[in-house]
Amino acid sequence: MALLSRLRARREPIGPLDYYRKLWLRLIMIGTLIFLYGPISTLIAFSFNDSRRNIVWRGFTLKYYEKALENDELIEAFTNSLTIAFFTTIVSVILAALAAYVLWRFRFPFKAAYEGAVALPIVIPEICMGVAMMAFFARIGWPSDLPWPLSLSQITIAHIAFSFPFAAIVIRARLESFNRELGESARDLGASEARVFWDIVVPHMKPGLIAGALLSFTLSLDDFVITFFTAGPNTVTFPVKVYSMVRFSVTPEVNAASTILIGLTLVLTAIALRLQNRNNMNMQA
Amino acid sequence: MADMQDPIIRIENICKTYPGGVQAVNNVSLNVNRGEFFALLGPSGCGKTTLLRMMAGFEIPTSGTLLIDGQNMADVQPNKRPVNMVFQSYAVFPHMSVAQNVGYGLKIEGRPKKEIAERVQEALDLVKLGHLGGRMPDELSGGQRQRVALARALIKRPSVLLLDEPLSALDAKLREAMQIELVRLQKTVGITFVIVTHDQDEALSMANRIAVMEQGVVKQIAGPAELYESPNCRFVADFIGKINLFDGQAKANGNGKTLVETPVLGKVEFGGDANGPVSLGVRPEKVRVSREKPSGNLLAAQGPVTDIAYYGGYSKVFVDIGAKEPVLADITNAERSMGPGFENGEKLWVSWRAEDTLVLTS
Numbered sequence: 001m002a003l004l005s006r007l008r009a010r011r012e013p014i015g016p017l018d019y020y021r022k023l024w025l026r027l028i029m030i031g032t033l034i035f036l037y038g039p040i041s042t043l044i045a046f047s048f049n050d051s052r053r054n055i056v057w058r059g060f061t062l063k064y065y066e067k068a069l070e071n072d073e074l075i076e077a078f079t080n081s082l083t084i085a086f087f088t089t090i091v092s093v094i095l096a097a098l099a100a101y102v103l104w105r106f107r108f109p110f111k112a113a114y115e116g117a118v119a120l121p122i123v124i125p126e127i128c129m130g131v132a133m134m135a136f137f138a139r140i141g142w143p144s145d146l147p148w149p150l151s152l153s154q155i156t157i158a159h160i161a162f163s164f165p166f167a168a169i170v171i172r173a174r175l176e177s178f179n180r181e182l183g184e185s186a187r188d189l190g191a192s193e194a195r196v197f198w199d200i201v202v203p204h205m206k207p208g209l210i211a212g213a214l215l216s217f218t219l220s221l222d223d224f225v226i227t228f229f230t231a232g233p234n235t236v237t238f239p240v241k242v243y244s245m246v247r248f249s250v251t252p253e254v255n256a257a258s259t260i261l262i263g264l265t266l267v268l269t270a271i272a273l274r275l276q277n278r279n280n281m282n283m284q285a
Numbered sequence: 286m287a288d289m290q291d292p293i294i295r296i297e298n299i300c301k302t303y304p305g306g307v308q309a310v311n312n313v314s315l316n317v318n319r320g321e322f323f324a325l326l327g328p329s330g331c332g333k334t335t336l337l338r339m340m341a342g343f344e345i346p347t348s349g350t351l352l353i354d355g356q357n358m359a360d361v362q363p364n365k366r367p368v369n370m371v372f373q374s375y376a377v378f379p380h381m382s383v384a385q386n387v388g389y390g391l392k393i394e395g396r397p398k399k400e401i402a403e404r405v406q407e408a409l410d411l412v413k414l415g416h417l418g419g420r421m422p423d424e425l426s427g428g429q430r431q432r433v434a435l436a437r438a439l440i441k442r443p444s445v446l447l448l449d450e451p452l453s454a455l456d457a458k459l460r461e462a463m464q465i466e467l468v469r470l471q472k473t474v475g476i477t478f479v480i481v482t483h484d485q486d487e488a489l490s491m492a493n494r495i496a497v498m499e500q501g502v503v504k505q506i507a508g509p510a511e512l513y514e515s516p517n518c519r520f521v522a523d524f525i526g527k528i529n530l531f532d533g534q535a536k537a538n539g540n541g542k543t544l545v546e547t548p549v550l551g552k553v554e555f556g557g558d559a560n561g562p563v564s565l566g567v568r569p570e571k572v573r574v575s576r577e578k579p580s581g582n583l584l585a586a587q588g589p590v591t592d593i594a595y596y597g598g599y600s601k602v603f604v605d606i607g608a609k610e611p612v613l614a615d616i617t618n619a620e621r622s623m624g625p626g627f628e629n630g631e632k633l634w635v636s637w638r639a640e641d642t643l644v645l646t647s
């Protein structure tokens with residue numbers, strides 16, 4: 001016993017809360033960072049590499065950005081993706097807000113089953129969703145030769161179907177923190193149910209709406225599997241286009257396009273977080 | 286138009302059973318008069334909030350009728366009732382400024398902007414928040430938020446203002462100040478107040494009449510003094526203030542008198558007719574303590590002092606006379622000295638007048 005305590009005493013005195021001084025913790029932290037950001041930083045770095053092959057560094061250039069921006073097919077795919085993501089976001093956030101509100105506000109038979117059914121697509125493998133969507137559109141004979149924005153309708157509908165549950169869950173979670181007395185108070189002051197929803201519930205939901213919108217947008221923007229199955233012959237989205245480009249070779253042009261996409265996502269996320277913070281601050285009362 | 290003499294709220298045989306099977310309110314009947322400050326008092330979980338929420342329209346009675354201003358409320362939605370409510374959490378809208386909160390009810394009514402602004406200022410002045418209209422709720426203290434909730438409910442000039450435990454979230458000092466202020470406010474606006482509270486001091490000091498509830502049932506409805514001096518059952522006697530209780534047996538002798546026998550106090554005669562088990566009760570401030578045996582028409586017993594607690598203005602003296610619990614006597618420290626001048630263990634007499642004794646049959 002005496003020996004044991006003397007051994008302990010000689011050790012470096014690391015306080016019980018000094019986790020950051022422990023080696024294993026530092027290793028884990030560095031390891032996760034490399035694991036998460038190693039590939040992405042390589043991708044970004046080599047988008048500026050003055051060489052056709054992504055192997056050795058040959059100096060800085062922006063020419064692959066120019067090339068990417070001059071590639072009409074790539075730009076078209078990019079525009080398609082943004083358009084699809086935009087409509088997906090709007091529709092799925094509205095649907096999700098309504099579904100979440102109904103689930104939170106009312107009691108009805110089979111409510112648990114309905115709630116489960118809304119969340120289920122999250123765990124259904126994407127490949128199955130994709131095949132099901134393709135079969136569905138073929139079965140109902142959805143026209144595949146519509147003019148431009150409408151030609152994206154199949155993909156958009158499919159994207160709404162799979163991103164809406166994510167948004168619904170986020171908004172539903174936000175509603176849990178809503179003080180029901182706020183709604184009752186508005187009602188007591190003369191508001192109809194609809195008025196309570198607009199004046200009181202929606203402002204509270206806002207951070208959830210923003211988070212849900214961000215989720216839907218990014219889910220839609222980078223979806224490959226479901227898009228691949230539901231895209232008509234003449235519609236290409238950004239991920240699908242990138243896929244077809246790398247089938248021949250990974251060019252810095254692809255790196256450049258991907259970097260632009262990463263930048264765009266980061267900016268959107270930053271805006272969403274800012275909006276959310278402002279809301280949270282107002283909501284604390 | 287309803288008669289002005291009619292009660293503003295008339296509740297008849299109202300019951301409420303929640304879907305889970307909890308019977309929160311059980312066959313309650315009561316009237317609230319116009320211009321009255323009415324309190325629903327009872328321990329937590331006795332159904333006070335449920336009763337109040339039925340008045341506001343947020344709970345639907347399982348059976349019974351509720352009339353407000355002579356009108357049956359059965360099919361009237363909460364937003365159409367002539368009552369407004371101050372919620373326990375105050376429920377101040379966090380995304381609206383103080384002025385927007387207070388003006389919300391008028392905005393819904395579609396009043397012109399100018400009228401809203403004037404009436405908001407008037408309502409804020411009434412609750413002494415006149416200078417804070419531009420603040421957001423998260424910049425307010427709990428007491429200020431409560432005033433916002435009050436102003437917001439009063440601005441609609443309801444027939445009845447319902448308040449659910451409005452003071453329970455405030456600290457002791459502020460609570461006392463708000464008690465006085467609520468009474469002042471009620472007199473100023475002349476609106477009927479129905480307040481829910483579990484705090485007997487609050488109810489006694491503020492209300493004109495009080496309904497004491499226990500487990501969904503109203504036990505007694507009376508003014509504060511009557512509740513304190515003439516409770517109609519053990520529950521009310523015990524819940525309102527402190528009381529010494531002695532179990533005994535009553536026997537009516539047929540000519541308007543009843544003989545009550547208790548082990549510690551012997552046989553005592555009271556007016557009225559009662560038979561079977563009863564309790565004799567006496568409030569602590571009515572008990573006198575003395576070294577010598579008191580004389581006169583008194584109930585008296587002797588025993589050792591078990592505890593003395595000094596409270597400054599008065600002291601609590603506990604004397605064990607052999608009953609279930611020691612008798613509590615509140616002794617006013619009327620003269621400047623070191624406490625009541627008794628010692629622990631000292632044998633003392635406790636006594637009180639027969640007419641200060643309560644005979645409780647239930």
Ligand SMILES: Nc1ncnc2c1ncn2[C@@H]1O[C@H](COP(=O)(O)OP(=O)(O)O)[C@@H](O)[C@H]1O
Nearest residue numbers: 303305307309328329330331332333334335336
């Ligand atoms: N929404 C509800 N659903 C089921 N039971 C409830 C509900 N609200 C209150 N109760 C129950 O009803 C009883 C009375 O509650 P309440 O009226 O809130 O009492 P108080 O306000 O006197 O504390 C309690 O037993 C409580 O658990």
Ligand SMILES: [Mg+2]
Nearest residue numbers: 330333334450
């Ligand atoms: Mg309550």
